[in-house]
Amino acid sequence: MNDASLATQAHGGLLRFITCGSVDDGKSSLLGRLLYDAGMVPDDQLAALVRDSGASGSVPTGAIDFALLTDGLDAERQQGITIDVAYRYFHTPKRAFIVADCPGHEQYTRNMATGASTASLAVVLVDARKGLLPQTRRHTYLCALMGIRQVILAVNKMDLVAFSAQAYGAIVEEYVSLANSMGITQVDALPVVAIDGDNIGSSSSRMPWYIGPPLLRLLETATLPAPDSTAFRMPVQWVSRPDQRTRGYAGTVASGSLSIGDELAALPGKRTARVTGILVAGDPQPAARAGQAITVTIDREIDISRGDVLAAVETPCEVSSHFACHVVWMGEDALLPHRTYLLQMGTSTVNARVTSIKHKVDVDTQAQLAATRLELNEVAYCNLETDAPLAFEPFETNRTLGGFILIDRATNATVACGMIHFGLRRSANVQWQHLDVDKRLRSTAKGQRPLCVWLTGLSGSGKSTIANLVERKLADSGFHTYLLDGDNVRHGLNSDLGFTPEARVENIRRLAEVAHLMADAGLIVLVCAISPFRNERQFARERFAEGEFIEVFVDASLDACEARDPKGLYKKARAGDIKNFTGIDSPYEAPEQADVHLITDRTAPLELADSLYEVVETRIRAP
Amino acid sequence: MPNRFPADTDHLDALEAEGIHIIREVAASFRHPVMLYSIGKDSTVLLHLMRKAFAPARPPIPLLHVDTTWKFAEMIAFRDRVAAQDDVRMHVHINEDGLRQGISPLTHGATVHTDIMKTEALKQALTAFGFDAALGGARRDEEKSRAKERVFSFRTAQHRWDPRNQRPELWNVYNTQVHKGESVRVFPLSNWTELDVWQYIRRERIEVVPLYFARMRPTVARDGALIMVDDDRFMLREGEVVVERMVRFRTLGDYPLTGAIKSSAQTLDDIIDEMQVSRTSERQGRVIDHDPGASMERKKQEGYF
Numbered sequence: 001m002n003d004a005s006l007a008t009q010a011h012g013g014l015l016r017f018i019t020c021g022s023v024d025d026g027k028s029s030l031l032g033r034l035l036y037d038a039g040m041v042p043d044d045q046l047a048a049l050v051r052d053s054g055a056s057g058s059v060p061t062g063a064i065d066f067a068l069l070t071d072g073l074d075a076e077r078q079q080g081i082t083i084d085v086a087y088r089y090f091h092t093p094k095r096a097f098i099v100a101d102c103p104g105h106e107q108y109t110r111n112m113a114t115g116a117s118t119a120s121l122a123v124v125l126v127d128a129r130k131g132l133l134p135q136t137r138r139h140t141y142l143c144a145l146m147g148i149r150q151v152i153l154a155v156n157k158m159d160l161v162a163f164s165a166q167a168y169g170a171i172v173e174e175y176v177s178l179a180n181s182m183g184i185t186q187v188d189a190l191p192v193v194a195i196d197g198d199n200i201g202s203s204s205s206r207m208p209w210y211i212g213p214p215l216l217r218l219l220e221t222a223t224l225p226a227p228d229s230t231a232f233r234m235p236v237q238w239v240s241r242p243d244q245r246t247r248g249y250a251g252t253v254a255s256g257s258l259s260i261g262d263e264l265a266a267l268p269g270k271r272t273a274r275v276t277g278i279l280v281a282g283d284p285q286p287a288a289r290a291g292q293a294i295t296v297t298i299d300r301e302i303d304i305s306r307g308d309v310l311a312a313v314e315t316p317c318e319v320s321s322h323f324a325c326h327v328v329w330m331g332e333d334a335l336l337p338h339r340t341y342l343l344q345m346g347t348s349t350v351n352a353r354v355t356s357i358k359h360k361v362d363v364d365t366q367a368q369l370a371a372t373r374l375e376l377n378e379v380a381y382c383n384l385e386t387d388a389p390l391a392f393e394p395f396e397t398n399r400t401l402g403g404f405i406l407i408d409r410a411t412n413a414t415v416a417c418g419m420i421h422f423g424l425r426r427s428a429n430v431q432w433q434h435l436d437v438d439k440r441l442r443s444t445a446k447g448q449r450p451l452c453v454w455l456t457g458l459s460g461s462g463k464s465t466i467a468n469l470v471e472r473k474l475a476d477s478g479f480h481t482y483l484l485d486g487d488n489v490r491h492g493l494n495s496d497l498g499f500t501p502e503a504r505v506e507n508i509r510r511l512a513e514v515a516h517l518m519a520d521a522g523l524i525v526l527v528c529a530i531s532p533f534r535n536e537r538q539f540a541r542e543r544f545a546e547g548e549f550i551e552v553f554v555d556a557s558l559d560a561c562e563a564r565d566p567k568g569l570y571k572k573a574r575a576g577d578i579k580n581f582t583g584i585d586s587p588y589e590a591p592e593q594a595d596v597h598l599i600t601d602r603t604a605p606l607e608l609a610d611s612l613y614e615v616v617e618t619r620i621r622a623p
Numbered sequence: 624m625p626n627r628f629p630a631d632t633d634h635l636d637a638l639e640a641e642g643i644h645i646i647r648e649v650a651a652s653f654r655h656p657v658m659l660y661s662i663g664k665d666s667t668v669l670l671h672l673m674r675k676a677f678a679p680a681r682p683p684i685p686l687l688h689v690d691t692t693w694k695f696a697e698m699i700a701f702r703d704r705v706a707a708q709d710d711v712r713m714h715v716h717i718n719e720d721g722l723r724q725g726i727s728p729l730t731h732g733a734t735v736h737t738d739i740m741k742t743e744a745l746k747q748a749l750t751a752f753g754f755d756a757a758l759g760g761a762r763r764d765e766e767k768s769r770a771k772e773r774v775f776s777f778r779t780a781q782h783r784w785d786p787r788n789q790r791p792e793l794w795n796v797y798n799t800q801v802h803k804g805e806s807v808r809v810f811p812l813s814n815w816t817e818l819d820v821w822q823y824i825r826r827e828r829i830e831v832v833p834l835y836f837a838r839m840r841p842t843v844a845r846d847g848a849l850i851m852v853d854d855d856r857f858m859l860r861e862g863e864v865v866v867e868r869m870v871r872f873r874t875l876g877d878y879p880l881t882g883a884i885k886s887s888a889q890t891l892d893d894i895i896d897e898m899q900v901s902r903t904s905e906r907q908g909r910v911i912d913h914d915p916g917a918s919m920e921r922k923k924q925e926g927y928f
Binding site for chain 1: 632633634636637638639641643644647648650651674675676677678679680681755763764770771786789790791792793794795796798800802813814818819828855901904
C-alpha cells in the first residue's frame with residue numbers, strides 16, 4: 001500500500017455497525033459474503049470454509065456456505081446455541097469497519113443493546129418473501145432506543161420473488177414510514193441476494209432497475225456520526241501526579257473541544273479553573289477534541305477526583321440525583337424497584353435504585369404495560385435515584401454522559417443498561433438542612449455510642465425473643481434503646497406493603513432508613529426482620545457508619561421453625577392460605593459472613609441473648 | 624465520545640484513544656493490575672500505549688513476562704533491554720516445577736509444553752502476586768474464539784473463562800467489580816487488526832524484535848512449517864537438514880513451535896506491503912493452533928491468555 005491509499009483509508013475513518021435480522025433472513029450469509037467480497041478471507045480460512053461447506057451439506061457440492069464463516073465457537077457449532085455478540089473487522093481502501101454480529105436467539109434484546117451501544121448504523125435484513133415481520137419492528141425499535149439514527153435496509157432473497165421491483169418498493173415504503181415513526185431519520189435501502197452476492201460487493205446484473213450503489217459502497221460512504229454535542233465535557237478517569245507539584249486530570253473527551261486558557265467547571269460542585277496544559281495521547285498540544293484521550297493541567301489547586309466531569313464553564317451540564325430513564329434489563333434475576341444496584345456512568349460509580357417503573361414497553365408492539373418488576377430482556381421507562389449527584393446530559397445528545405449500566409452488588413453481574421432522558425426537579429429542590437445538634441451531641445448526652453443490631457432469620461427462628469431479652473438487659477443497664485420489629489412496623493409505616501419480593505425490598509429499605517434515623521438520634525436500635533435478601537441487608541449495612549452496624553444471623557433449621565410455628569403462619573402457608581412465605585415458597589438468602597451467628601436449634605434464648613449482649617455492650621460503651 | 628469518531632479523525636488515532644482509555648480504567652479500578660508482556664509486536668504496542676496513557680508520569684502498572692525458557696534468544700535480549708528502562712518494572716516468572724521435570728516442546732509436544740510452561744505458569748504468577756487485573760495484547764481478529772471475548776473478560780478464582788456467562792459490555796463503560804481472588808483479563812487492542820498494529824508501529828516508529836524482519840536464518844522444514852534453529856537444544860530428525868533461508872516471523876512464540884514465512888520484507892514499509900497481498904492468516908504459523916484437541920477456546924477456558 002502506498003502513502004496515497006493510506007491517506008484515503010485514514011480519511012474514511014472507522015464505521016461501527018450492527019446487523020439485525022433473524023437467522024432465516026440470511027444475516028450470516030450476508031456478513032460472510034461481505035467479508036469475502038471485501039477480500040478479507042485469507043486462503044487458509046477459505047480452504048477450511050470450502051471443506052466445512054462440503055461437510056455441512058447446507059449448500060450444493062462445490063458451493064461455499066458463507067454463513068459458516070461467521071459461526072464462532074466450538075460450543076456454538078456443537079450445541080447449536082449462539083453465544084452472545086461477536087465483533088468482526090474488515091477494511092477496504094476507503095474505510096475501516098467493525099461490525100457487531102448479534103445472534104438472533106431468545107436473548108435478543110440484551111444482545112442487540114450490547115451490539116448497538118457502540119454502533120452508529122444498523123443493517124436491517126428483511127426477507128423479500130415475508131416483508132416486514134414483528135421482528136423487524138422489534139429490531140428497529142431497539143436500534144432507535146440505543147441511539148442509532150441511520151439504517152441500511154437490505155431486502156434479501158430477491159431471487160425468490162423473481163427480482164420484482166414492485167415487491168421491493170412496497171417493502172421499502174412500509175419500512176421507511178416505520179423507521180421514521182421511531183425517530184430513525186436516515187434510511188438507505190437496496191435489494192440483495194446474500195448467498196449469491198448480488199449487490200453486496202458489486203452491483204447485480206439481475207436487478208438492473210436498482211440504480212443505487214451495492215452494500216459495501218453504501219457502508220463506505222455512510223455518514224459517520226457527528227460529535228455528540230458541541231460543549232466540552234470530559235469525565236475524569238485518573239488523577240496523575242508525575243511529581244509533587246503537578247496534577248494532571250486524565251480522561252477521554254466526550255464532546256466538544258478544549259484549548260489552553262479555557263475556563264473549566266468541575267462538576268458536581270462549583271469549582272472552576274483555567275487550563276494551563278494539554279497532553280493528547282501523551283504529547284503536548286494547544287487543543288483537544290472529542291474522542292481524544294487527554295491529560296489536562298490547571299492553574300489552581302482544587303479538589304477533583306475520578307468520576308467528576310470537567311465541563312465548559314459557560315455551558316456546564318446539569319447535575320441531579322433523580323432521573324427519568326429507559327432501562328433494558330439483562331439480569332437473570334428480576335429488577336426489583338428500591339433494590340440498590342451499582343450504577344456506572346462515564347467514570348462515576350454510585351448506588352442507585354429504581355424508585356418507580358412508569359411502564360414497561362412491549363418490545364414487539366411498543367405498547368406500554370403496567371409492571372412492578374422487570375424480567376430478563378424487558379425494557380421499561382423508570383424513575384431512578386442515585387445516592388450521590390451526577391453530572392449528566394440526556395442520552396439523545398451525549399451517549400457518554402447519559403448512558404449507564406447497573407451492576408448487581410451481590411453477584412457483580414452487569415444486569416442492565418439505561419439511557420437518561422432528563423433529570424427530575426425533585427433533587428434540585430430538596431436540599432440538606434443544616435442542624436446544630438448532631439449525632440455525636442445526642443449520643444454523648446445519652447452516654448453511649450449509637451448502634452444498629454440487625455437480626456435476620458426465618459420466621460420463628462427466635463429473632464424477636466432474643467431481641468426482646470437483649471433490649472431488656474440494655475435498658476436495665478441504663479442504655480437508651482428502641483426495638484423495631486418487622487411485624488409491628490407493618491401495622492403502621494409499612495401497612496401498604498405486602499409480601500412479594502418487590503414489597504419485601506421496600507419494607508427493608510424503610511426499616512433501614514428508620515433505624516438510621518434512630519441511630520442518628522443516638523439510640524441503640526435493634527431491628528428484627530426476616531430480611532430474606534442479601535442485597536437489602538447489604539443496603540442496610542451501608543446506611544450506617546463503619547462500626548455502627550452489626551448483622552446477627554438467628555439461625556434455626558426450617559424444620560425447627562415450622563415445629564415451633566409461634567404465630568401459626570407455617571401451617572397457613574402449607575395450607576396455601578399465605579403466599580410468598582419465606583422458606584416455603586419464597587427464598588431466604590442466609591448471611592455468608594454475619595457479625596454474630598446464633599444457632600437456636602438447641603441453645604436456650606437466654607444464653608444466646610447473653611452472648612449477643614456482650615458483643616453489643618463492648619460496642620456501645622462511651623469512650 | 625470514544626466510540627463515535629468524527630470523520631476527520633484518523634482511524635489509528637481512534638484505536639489509540641480507545642486503548643489508552645481502557646488502560647486508564649484498569650489503573651483506576653483495580654488494586655493490583657499487571658500487564659502481560661510477551662515481547663511480541665502487540666505487547667510492544669501495548670507498552671507504548673501505557674506510556675502515553677500516564678505521561679509524563681511513570682506507568683503505575685508493572686509488567687509480567689511468563690518465560691517458557693524456549694523463547695527465541697533475540698526475544699530475550701529485547702525483553703532484557705526493555706526491563707532495564709527507567710520507567711519499567713518487570714517481573715519474570717518461570718514454572719520451576721515444569722523446568723525441573725524438563726518439560727520441552729521438542730520431547731513433550733506443543734500441547735503439554737504450552738499447558739505447563741505457559742498456562743500453568745501464568746496462573747501461578749497471577750495467584751502468587753495477587754493480581755486482580757491482567758492487561759494483554761490479544762486482538763479479536765486473531766482467532767474466532769477471541770472474536771467473542773469481552774474487552775474486560777472476567778475470570779473465576781480458578782482463572783477459568785466461561786464463554787457462556789460473560790458480562791454484557793456496553794458503550795465504553797466497563798464493569799470492573801470482582802470478588803476476592805477473582806480477576807479480569809483486559810484487552811485494550813481488542814478492536815485492532817494485524818494491519819492496524821503494523822501501521823501504528825510505523826507511524827509511531829516503535830522498535831520491535833528484529834525477528835519480524837526478513838533475514839537469512841538457519842531453518843528446518845518440519846511438519847509443514849519452517850522452524851528456525853535458534854540454539855543447540857534443537858534436535859534434527861532423520862533426513863532433516865538445516866538450510867539458510869530468507870525468512871521472517873508474523874507472530875512470535877516458543878521457537879520450536881513458531882513457523883517462519885518466506886519473505887523479503889526487510890522494513891516496516893515492506894511488511895505492510897506484504898500484508899496487503901498476503902493470502903494467509905496471521906496465526907497460520909503457530910504449531911500449537913493446529914492441534915485440534917487443543918483449540919484456543921479450550922485453552923482459554925483453562926486460563927491461557
